[in-house]
Amino acid sequence: MNNLFAILSGIPAIPLAKWINSFVAWLTGFAGFFNALTAGIGAILDAIQWVLDLFPAWLFIILILILTWFILRKTKHWGSMLFELLGLALIWNQGYWHDMTQTLTLVLATSLIIIVIGVPLGIWMAKSHTVNVIIRPILSFMQTMPAFVYLIPAVALFGIGMVPGVVASVIFSLPPIVSMTCLGIQQVPADLNEAAVSFGCTTWQKLFKVELPLAKATIISGINQGMMLALSMVVIASMIGTMGLGSLVYFAVGRNDAGAGFAAGIAIVILAIILDRLSEGLSGSNQNKKDN
Amino acid sequence: MxxxxxxxxxxxxxxxxxxxxxxxxxxxxxxxxxxxxxxxxxxxxxxxxxxxxxxxxxxxxxxxxxxxxxxxxxxxxxxxxxxxxxxxxxxxxxxxxxxxxxxxxxxxxxxxxxxxxxxxxxxxxxxxxxxxxxxxxxxxxxxxxxxxxxxxxxxxxxxxxxxxxxxxxxxxxxxxxxxxxxxxxxxxxxxxxxxxxxxxxxxxxxxxxxxxxxxxxxxxxxxxxxxxxxxxxxxxxxxxxxxxxxxxxxxxxxxxxxxxxxxxxxxxxxxDRSKILTAGNIMVKPNTINIEKDGPKLALRRMNQDQISSIFVVDNDKHFLGLIDADDVSDLIKNNERDLHKILNTNVPTTSSDTAIAELFAQISKSPVPFAVIDDEKHLEGIILRSTLLEAISSNTSEGGNDNE
The missing domain is CATH 3.40.50.300 (P-loop containing nucleotide triphosphate hydrolases)
Structure with missing residues (x-):
């Protein structure tokens, strides 16, 4: 036994960190690609920010209330609307409005990207066993790796600012939407699949007429989870220069200012609750139609 | 087919x-x-x-x-x-x-x-x-x-x-x-x-x-x-x-x-065979006499031969007419008469060969005489006795059918 330990302790440390560094360094060689990606993500962010800045705070609040009324019209929604009114008013009152819109931009951009990548990937996983076997451990790895770690290569490849924040958020919040999409498609009852094929559906018709509509509620839950994870990244992302409510918390930590930290934290919570209600409501409205 | x-x-x-x-x-x-x-x-x-x-x-x-x-x-x-x-x-x-x-x-x-x-x-x-x-x-x-x-x-x-x-x-x-x-x-x-x-x-x-x-x-x-x-x-x-x-x-x-x-x-x-089997499946070939040719003595002899108490009556074209009872035939012979029409019992239940036998149960338990199975032109195809009916619905499948094709 002792011998074995001696042998094991005799093995020199594997230069794991070195390998990863050289991998990242190798990646930085594709500067052109990453610059283009940065520009692309930057453009999405600018567009969303531009739209959000278009409205004064009071009008924005009214629009959110109208949106809520539409999405949640099948369920009790007065409580949600009152909460939104008071919560957003508080954020405005605290002078966090612009920070809130920046955070919202980060979350919306992340959500958009994870939907565009995650839903097709989830469908592919549901259809192909091989893809499933390859992707699933990667997803687990992405989600369990401490989110901080992503910041390091993100800075190396995308620089400082909002874009690396979005990239780190995307990596961190992509897994649930992929696995939920996969689950939703796989949960479509076998006889409905058979029915679709027996009536002469092509693969695409089956996907769009049967599988996606039936998986919709599950996919939206995945989007909802992804959004919440993206929101949880805002403070972490602020360490690499992503502005917004997260950076207010980060600065408060630096100044040891509990009050400012909590005030900004509460604003994040309010935003999280509103986003959660709205995205859950999207799947809920579908559920109601079925359960009437 | x-x-x-x-x-x-x-x-x-x-x-x-x-x-x-x-x-x-x-x-x-x-x-x-x-x-x-x-x-x-x-x-x-x-x-x-x-x-x-x-x-x-x-x-x-x-x-x-x-x-x-x-x-x-x-x-x-x-x-x-x-x-x-x-x-x-x-x-x-x-x-x-x-x-x-x-x-x-x-x-x-x-x-x-x-x-x-x-x-x-x-x-x-x-x-x-x-x-x-x-x-x-x-x-x-x-x-x-x-x-x-x-x-x-x-x-x-x-x-x-x-x-x-x-x-x-x-x-x-x-x-x-x-x-x-x-x-x-x-x-x-x-x-x-x-x-x-x-x-x-x-x-x-x-x-x-x-x-x-x-x-x-x-x-x-x-x-x-x-x-x-x-x-x-x-x-x-x-x-x-x-x-x-x-x-x-x-x-x-x-x-x-x-x-x-x-x-x-x-x-x-x-x-539940009674719902599947039809009268045609279980009917048996009856003993008949031709009313236009046969007299009461022949009728009585046939009944004695087969030990039955009544016999089905048809005409020259095999049209079903009715039933005669052995006792009535004996009376007829005693009275030295020949006309079977006098004692013909026309009150005999009839059915078609494609009727499910389930439908016959209620009637056959009331009727003292067998069922006559007739076709559209009233030809006698066969008869159904109470015993045949009971035999058919018992689960003894190999015996259930009757080769009457």
Whole structure:
């Protein structure tokens, strides 16, 4: 036994960190690609920010209330609307409005990207066993790796600012939407699949007429989870220069200012609750139609 | 059977599930049993060398217990399951050679399927469900809704167009499934245990409805069932499957009266035979006298010979006239009279040969005399005695039928 330990302790440390560094360094060689990606993500962010800045705070609040009324019209929604009114008013009152819109931009951009990548990937996983076997451990790895770690290569490849924040958020919040999409498609009852094929559906018709509509509620839950994870990244992302409510918390930590930290934290919570209600409501409205 | 148009021909159709299909096929051709093949290769023989034809406009029931391969067989008709070997011809066309497009056409235009658990899309309204097949074909909404509406009406579902499936009872949901299948106006309906999920009353109602519908539409219906009573009720012909093998193909009557082997015999043991067997199946050849030729003495002698107390009376053309009683004949002879007309009892219950014997029970228990089975022109075809009736419904299947063809 002792011998074995001696042998094991005799093995020199594997230069794991070195390998990863050289991998990242190798990646930085594709500067052109990453610059283009940065520009692309930057453009999405600018567009969303531009739209959000278009409205004064009071009008924005009214629009959110109208949106809520539409999405949640099948369920009790007065409580949600009152909460939104008071919560957003508080954020405005605290002078966090612009920070809130920046955070919202980060979350919306992340959500958009994870939907565009995650839903097709989830469908592919549901259809192909091989893809499933390859992707699933990667997803687990992405989600369990401490989110901080992503910041390091993100800075190396995308620089400082909002874009690396979005990239780190995307990596961190992509897994649930992929696995939920996969689950939703796989949960479509076998006889409905058979029915679709027996009536002469092509693969695409089956996907769009049967599988996606039936998986919709599950996919939206995945989007909802992804959004919440993206929101949880805002403070972490602020360490690499992503502005917004997260950076207010980060600065408060630096100044040891509990009050400012909590005030900004509460604003994040309010935003999280509103986003959660709205995205859950999207799947809920579908559920109601079925359960009437 | 009379000559009929062949709609579907199944030729050496085999399906093996598993990974070592080639080896399993080899073993199968060597005549190894399915259990041996499973043990050696891990492959499961779903359907083993099926050969049969299905006629135009018939209800062809594929019957067997779960695991007998009947669902596999059905799914090979529209290639939801690809056969391992063998061919299926539909209207003379080998559907194994269809390309992707041809297969889609086949599924869209020629065959529709009805499922055990209805398989309706829960997020769509009834009319959207019923129009699904046409939607897939790219038919315009107004036109497909019109057709769907018609077929919903045909299955007795009026006024539910905008409901959702979960608002309907099981029986109604399966009507939607049926409407969806006939909206496409296919030649062939594939029905996979279509009524098995329904309660007995609903099932019976749907069976009647299907028969009625078939009367109007004249489709070729391939119906899967594990319920022999259902198979006997709706089937023009029944294919019995056991363990992937086609055991017997027969009309309901033939199946009951001539079961091919012990498996089929066991299967039909518990059938409510009174609803399947007809008067024609169980009637016996009567002793008759011709009223225009025969006198009372001959009548009495025949009765004595056969030790019966009454005898059926016909005329020269074998038209059924009535019954005479032995006592009355004796009286007649004592009085030295010859005219049998005087003592003819015309109050004899009659029935036609295609009446189910269940319908005879109530009457025959009241009637002191046997039933006369007559055809449309009143010819006497046979008679039914109380004892024959009781014998027929007892489960002794091999004796149940009477060879009167």
């Amino acid at each position: 009379t000559e009929k148009n062949e709609k579907i021909k199944v030729d050496h159709l085999t399906k093996i599930f598993g990974s070592q299909i080639n080896k399993a096929q080899e073993l199968l051709s060597e005549g190894k049993s399915k259990a041996e093949i499973l043990a050696q290769t891990g492959s499961n023989v779903g359907v083993d060398d099926a050969n049969f034809t299905i006629n135009d406009n018939e209800i062809f029931v594929i019957m067997g217990l779960s695991g007998s391969g009947k669902s596999t067989l059905l799914r090979m008709f529209n290639r939801l399951i690809e056969p391992t070997s063998g061919t299926i011809f539909v209207d003379g066309e080998n559907i194994m050679q269809l390309d992707k497009k041809g297969l889609l056409e086949l599924r869209r235009k020629k065959m529709s399927m009805v499922f055990q658990d209805f398989a309706l899309l829960p997020n769509r309204t009834i009319i959207e469900n019923a129009a699904f097949g046409l939607e897939v074909q790219g038919v315009a909404k107004t036109e497909r809704d019109k057709k769907a509406h018609e077929s919903l009406e045909m299955v007795g579902l009026k006024g539910y167009d905008n409901s959702y499936p979960n608002e309907l009872s099981g029986g109604m949901q399966q009507r939607v499934g049926l409407a969806r299948a006939i909206t496409n106006d296919p030649d062939i309906l594939l029905m996979d245990e279509a009524f098995s999920a329904l309660d007995p009353l609903n099932r019976r109602e749907m069976q009647n409805e299907l028969l009625e519908l078939q009367h109007k539409l004249h489709k070729t219906i391939i119906f899967i069932s594990h319920d022999l009573n259902e198979a006997l009720r709706i089937g023009d012909r029944i294919l019995m499957m056991h363990d992937g093998d086609v055991v017997q193909i027969a009309t309901p009557e033939d199946l009951l009266t001539h079961p091919k082997n012990d498996y089929v015999k066991k299967f039909i043991e518990n059938v």
